[in-house]
Amino acid sequence: MSTTGYDATGVTLKATAYGVVAFLVLANLVPFLFILSVSFMPPSEFFTDPHLVPYEPTLEAWTSGFEELRGNLVNSFLIGAGTALLALVITIPGAYAFARKEFYGKTAGFYAIISAMMFPYILLVIPIMDLWTALGVYNTIFGMILAYQVFVTPFSIWILRDFFENLPTDIEEAAQVYGCTQFTAFVRVILPLAAPGIVAVGFLAFLTGWNDFLFANLLTTGTGPVPAVPVLYGTIGGGSGERVYWGKLMAETLIIGTPPTIIYLVARNYLESAFSV
Amino acid sequence: MKQTEDTSSDTRTERSGASSGNQNAVDASVSGNRIRLDGVRKTFNEGSVVACDDVNIEIDEGEFVVLVGPSGCGKTTTLRCIAGLEEPDRGSITVDGEDITGLKSKDRNLAFVFQSIALFPHMSVRKNIRFGLDMNTDLSGEEKRGRVEDVAETLGLSDALDRKPSELSGGQQQRVSLGRAMVMEPAAFLLDEPFSALDANLRDHMRVEVKKIQRELHTAMIFVTHDQEEAMTLGDKIVVMNNGYVQQIGTPYEIYNEPANRFVAGFIGSPSPNLVECTVERTADGIALASDFYTIPATETQAEHLEPSVGETVIYGIRPEYLDLETDRGAFVADLDVVEPLGDRDAVHLSAGSTDLSAVTPQGQIARDTDRVHVDIQTEEAWLFEEDGTRIV
Numbered sequence: 214m215s216t217t218g219y220d221a222t223g224v225t226l227k228a229t230a231y232g233v234v235a236f237l238v239l240a241n242l243v244p245f246l247f248i249l250s251v252s253f254m255p256p257s258e259f260f261t262d263p264h265l266v267p268y269e270p271t272l273e274a275w276t277s278g279f280e281e282l283r284g285n286l287v288n289s290f291l292i293g294a295g296t297a298l299l300a301l302v303i304t305i306p307g308a309y310a311f312a313r314k315e316f317y318g319k320t321a322g323f324y325a326i327i328s329a330m331m332f333p334y335i336l337l338v339i340p341i342m343d344l345w346t347a348l349g350v351y352n353t354i355f356g357m358i359l360a361y362q363v364f365v366t367p368f369s370i371w372i373l374r375d376f377f378e379n380l381p382t383d384i385e386e387a388a389q390v391y392g393c394t395q396f397t398a399f400v401r402v403i404l405p406l407a408a409p410g411i412v413a414v415g416f417l418a419f420l421t422g423w424n425d426f427l428f429a430n431l432l433t434t435g436t437g438p439v440p441a442v443p444v445l446y447g448t449i450g451g452g453s454g455e456r457v458y459w460g461k462l463m464a465e466t467l468i469i470g471t472p473p474t475i476i477y478l479v480a481r482n483y484l485e486s487a488f489s490v
Numbered sequence: 491m492k493q494t495e496d497t498s499s500d501t502r503t504e505r506s507g508a509s510s511g512n513q514n515a516v517d518a519s520v521s522g523n524r525i526r527l528d529g530v531r532k533t534f535n536e537g538s539v540v541a542c543d544d545v546n547i548e549i550d551e552g553e554f555v556v557l558v559g560p561s562g563c564g565k566t567t568t569l570r571c572i573a574g575l576e577e578p579d580r581g582s583i584t585v586d587g588e589d590i591t592g593l594k595s596k597d598r599n600l601a602f603v604f605q606s607i608a609l610f611p612h613m614s615v616r617k618n619i620r621f622g623l624d625m626n627t628d629l630s631g632e633e634k635r636g637r638v639e640d641v642a643e644t645l646g647l648s649d650a651l652d653r654k655p656s657e658l659s660g661g662q663q664q665r666v667s668l669g670r671a672m673v674m675e676p677a678a679f680l681l682d683e684p685f686s687a688l689d690a691n692l693r694d695h696m697r698v699e700v701k702k703i704q705r706e707l708h709t710a711m712i713f714v715t716h717d718q719e720e721a722m723t724l725g726d727k728i729v730v731m732n733n734g735y736v737q738q739i740g741t742p743y744e745i746y747n748e749p750a751n752r753f754v755a756g757f758i759g760s761p762s763p764n765l766v767e768c769t770v771e772r773t774a775d776g777i778a779l780a781s782d783f784y785t786i787p788a789t790e791t792q793a794e795h796l797e798p799s800v801g802e803t804v805i806y807g808i809r810p811e812y813l814d815l816e817t818d819r820g821a822f823v824a825d826l827d828v829v830e831p832l833g834d835r836d837a838v839h840l841s842a843g844s845t846d847l848s849a850v851t852p853q854g855q856i857a858r859d860t861d862r863v864h865v866d867i868q869t870e871e872a873w874l875f876e877e878d879g880t881r882i883v
Contacts, residue, residue, distance in 0.1 A: 383606045383608035390622075402612075406612060
């Protein structure tokens with residue numbers, strides 16, 4: 214048997230590449246496996262020596278975690294979906310105007326909107342709380358949805374503007390020659406073609422509404438529509454550092470992470486074509 | 491030669507007829523003019539860029555009109571004004587006597603075929619072709635299906651109806667785009683360089699196909715191209731444009747034989763005509779035109795027109811086919827630079843003095859390794875232009 218084609222450099226390179234990939238995968242996977250494993254452990258177990266497979270697996274953390282979160286998950290979903298919906302209603306026409314129309318102050322206006330993303334959100338907390346109380350939307354789901362628009366709309370307009378800009382104008386003109394008004398051409402031709410961008414923006418807006426902690430915590434009170442994430446914060450003990458039920462914390466983390474994951478899987482094809490442009 | 495003169499005199503009567511029609515819009519529409527453009531002007535960037543100006547074109551029913559010119563000459567803008575995709579600053583556009591200048595695209599009953607094809611990528615071929623019928627007509631589903639299938643059959647697309655545009659070849663896509671126009675049974679087809687994205691063979695094929703379809707449907711067609719050869723082969727009537735202005739309107743023969751100005755002369759025909767600067771001189775034999783390589787005697791007609799301009803500079807234009815090349819004798823001698831085979835003919839590029847000349851000869855008449863040739867000019871075929879390009883005779 215000969216050793217033809219044995220290429221030391223090639224093999225080393227390949228081994229290194231796989232090594233790096235394996236490290237990166239493990240760096241993500243190991244903590245995730247621990248989260249999963251701890252979520253099935255009774256409290257007595259997760260304070261002992263670290264081990265991956267629970268000795269006495271239990272669903273207790275999951276059931277109590279879900280029980281605690283149920284109402285808040287509904288709030289989170291309403292807030293996330295509402296944020297996405299309102300953002301799309303505002304930004305689809307807005308982004309289209311920035312992409313296709315000429316108007317006074319177009320460039321300045323666009324950068325003014327984008328610059329809103331540059332501020333730390335915490336700066337906005339006091340004025341928003343003040344204003345929301347005055348408007349009567351403090352501690353309401355609608356108030357939350359409205360508050361998230363402050364940072365959801367700028368990036369949505371940005372992404373969608375680029376999307377609309379990249380669609381050929383001829384297609385729109387063709388629709389107009391063959392019987393559409395500008396508006397129906399937009400609905401029949403531009404919207405379907407921009408679907409990947411719209412789905413992507415909707416998904417990101419949903420994630421913002423679903424995952425945010427700062428506004429969720431500050432714009433609601435215990436009696437109001439508290440979303441799920443602040444409850445998770447409560448499970449850690451409100452940051453007090455007292456005894457933490459790690460099992461429940463992990464189970465709640467996974468419960469909160471599940472809906473966005475499902476949405477991602479459903480919308481995956483759209484999302485991938487949106488971000489590969 | 492005789493024939494040429496006949497055509498050109500025909501032309502003149504035709505053209506004067508057309509211009510009298512210009513003054514009376516109603517008469518013109520009654521006499522079957524489908525589309526008229528009157529003094530159309532379109533500017534961009536608040537008037538700083540004039541895309542086209544003072545465009546007057548008449549298109550009869552069933553006529554194939556080609557707008558041709560170099561890029562940026564305003565031909566596409568003119569077409570887009572007709573389609574309603576641009577709104578002219580001035581002037582009017584009428585179809586069958588009805589002013590459509592202010593109407594929306596969709597209300598004009600004109601079909602537009604885009605250079606970029608511009609199919610709707612998210613719809614099947616069938617839906618693409620049907621689109622206009624769905625949006626703009628009240629036909630029943632059955633009628634629509636019938637029309638779509640008829641058109642698809644004409645264009646050889648029957649098997650592709652349920653595919654997406656992206657699954658088709660470039661030629662098929664452009665056919666779908668034609669089909670989308672044809673089902674509308676419009677007053678006219680507007681085509682904006684529809685074949686420029688296709689390769690040469692397919693382009694020739696599609697040209698023939700489009701012309702055939704146009705003959706069968708007997709619908710006016712306005713076709714924009716930058717390719718003068720395409721213009722010559724397709725057009726019943728050619729509109730040559732440059733810098734936003736119409737330079738000449740005429741049949742392919744008129745445009746080729748009797749260009750209205752220096753631009754048209756230089757733009758139409760391949761290889762390009764020889765355009766030589768000459769000084770008008772009075773010699774013992776009459777009027778002659780002195781260039782830096784040869785003093786060309788003027789014909790009688792030319793002499794009559796040149797009488798007042800002795801001493802001035804004029805442009806002498808002569809098509810390559812009217813230069814006769816001989817090996818032993820001729821009016822003057824030129825160096826041979828390149829022989830370019832064009833198939834049945836050869837283009838021969840010469841230099842005489844500091845002037846480059848082109849001639850066309852039958853295949854192989856001049857050997858490739860020839861150094862010098864004698865040249866005769868068929869002076870009666872020449873055109874004379876003033877320095878600013880205006881035709882003298």
